[in-house]
Amino acid sequence: MLSQKAKYALKALLILSERPADVPVQVVELAEEGNLPRKFLELIMLELKKHGMVHSQRGKHGGYMLAALPSEITFGDVVRAMDGPLAPIPCASLTAYRKCADCTNEKTCAVRIMMRRVRDAASEILDNTYLSNMSSDGVEALSDQLVSA
Amino acid sequence: MLSQKAKYALKALLILSERPADVPVQVVELAEEGNLPRKFLELIMLELKKHGMVHSQRGKHGGYMLAALPSEITFGDVVRAMDGPLAPIPCASLTAYRKCADCTNEKTCAVRIMMRRVRDAASEILDNTYLSNMSSDGVEALSDQLVSA
DNA sequence: CAATTCCCGATAGGATCAATAGACAATAAG
DNA sequence: CTTATTGTCTATTGATCCTATCGGGAATTG
Numbered sequence: 280m281l282s283q284k285a286k287y288a289l290k291a292l293l294i295l296s297e298r299p300a301d302v303p304v305q306v307v308e309l310a311e312e313g314n315l316p317r318k319f320l321e322l323i324m325l326e327l328k329k330h331g332m333v334h335s336q337r338g339k340h341g342g343y344m345l346a347a348l349p350s351e352i353t354f355g356d357v358v359r360a361m362d363g364p365l366a367p368i369p370c371a372s373l374t375a376y377r378k379c380a381d382c383t384n385e386k387t388c389a390v391r392i393m394m395r396r397v398r399d400a401a402s403e404i405l406d407n408t409y410l411s412n413m414s415s416d417g418v419e420a421l422s423d424q425l426v427s428a
Numbered sequence: 429m430l431s432q433k434a435k436y437a438l439k440a441l442l443i444l445s446e447r448p449a450d451v452p453v454q455v456v457e458l459a460e461e462g463n464l465p466r467k468f469l470e471l472i473m474l475e476l477k478k479h480g481m482v483h484s485q486r487g488k489h490g491g492y493m494l495a496a497l498p499s500e501i502t503f504g505d506v507v508r509a510m511d512g513p514l515a516p517i518p519c520a521s522l523t524a525y526r527k528c529a530d531c532t533n534e535k536t537c538a539v540r541i542m543m544r545r546v547r548d549a550a551s552e553i554l555d556n557t558y559l560s561n562m563s564s565d566g567v568e569a570l571s572d573q574l575v576s577a
Numbered sequence: 578c579a580a581t582t583c584c585c586g587a588t589a590g591g592a593t594c595a596a597t598a599g600a601c602a603a604t605a606a607g
Numbered sequence: 608c609t610t611a612t613t614g615t616c617t618a619t620t621g622a623t624c625c626t627a628t629c630g631g632g633a634a635t636t637g
Contacts, residue, residue: 280429281516283595286528287448289539304612319596325615336605339612355495360524367430379435381463389562390438393503393554394430398548405542413538432626452584474584487635488581541617 285361287315288323292357296349296410303335303342323361330360339362349414352372365405366398373398434510436464437472441506444482445498445559452484452491472510478510498563504554514554515547522547 282416285372290313298304305325310317324343327333332352333343351377359365359374366372370379439462447453453472459466475491476482481501482492494501508514508523515521518545519528531537 282541282593286517286539293538303613307613314532316596318598321614322596322616328614335614336604337602337612338613339606341604341613343614353484368435375496383463387564389442390430390435393557394561396553397550399506401546404545404549413542431624452582456582465627467629470583471585471627477583484583486581486583486633488637490582490635492583527615 281358282362283319285358288312288321288327288361289357290315291320291324291326292345292410293414294386295333295345296414298346300348303340303344304340309343327357327360331358333336333361349411350409352410353406354410355402356409358405364398365401366394368394370424371395371398373402374413377419392427430507431511432468433472433475434507436462436469437476437510438506439464440469440473440492440501441476441481441494441501441559442563443494445563449494449497452489452493454491458492476506476509481505481509498560499558501559502555503526503557503562504557507554513547514550515543517543518571519545520544522551 291309294309294312295304305427306321307317309315309324310320313320313370324333324335328335328343334346335341343358347422355365364375366375368379368391369375369377370382370385370388370391379388379391382391385391440458442454443458443461455470456466458464458473459469462469473482473484477492481495483495484490484492504514513521513524515524517528517539518524518526519531519534519537519540527534528540530535531540534540539572
């Protein structure tokens, strides 16, 4: 499941992607344009900042700016930052592997093998799509995307 | 995330897949062989029965049996029965679509488009792999599987 | 009838999630 | 320098779900 947090984060970052890179956008503005709960979004932006994905400026005319180009930030980056590993089960995760308590022979565990495949498929999609691929300009070129994917 | 429930269900069903189809297997036996919590597994087997995936027999020498051939039950069936839709977000689900409260224009929502792709990829994997593909016999033929997948 | 085994309801602790409130800190503008 | 603005941070809340267990009831076999 994708959390609300991750969904809101993605929406906010996509909004930022369509703005000039050097003009800070306030949380209130992000919340209104994205139809997102303001206070909750504050937390989220803060967390994105801690992950180095956005910069912030305080005081009047302050706000948030992307810390990298929209063509450098993937959906996978954002989802992992907010929700943790893509793998449906820890024993199938690359970035946060953890053994199942109940597992006896991991090498042949069908569940793990299958969930690893699911993880790989999700990664293939999310780690190869950048914010720039999906901003309103980008979405127009979507039919091309779908063919190549 | 795959719940413990779904994981246990899959493990139990895989055990049943390797037994003669007409001999009931008791919950205790499934729990021991699979290293699963017995009481919890009782609930799970019951739920699997309600979903028509297993039959049960009461009384002495009772237990559970698969309601279909291992070559007829997919991982997707089991995961959906236990955890609900595969889609990471309801608005991207085929089987249990629900609109996001905050969404304004669904057609162009990047989050939805991406999550739909993830859903499709997971479905492609889980709905095309059967219990029989992953029972201990099946796992030997795995390298073939991987090539074709 | 007695033993066995599934069936079922209740429940409990814990974790996580979604969201808000309210005070504090930095910055810009006048 | 003062004031308004806006990000920063901590705490807290309610809700929901997850995992798991307990204990007894109902069916079936021998």
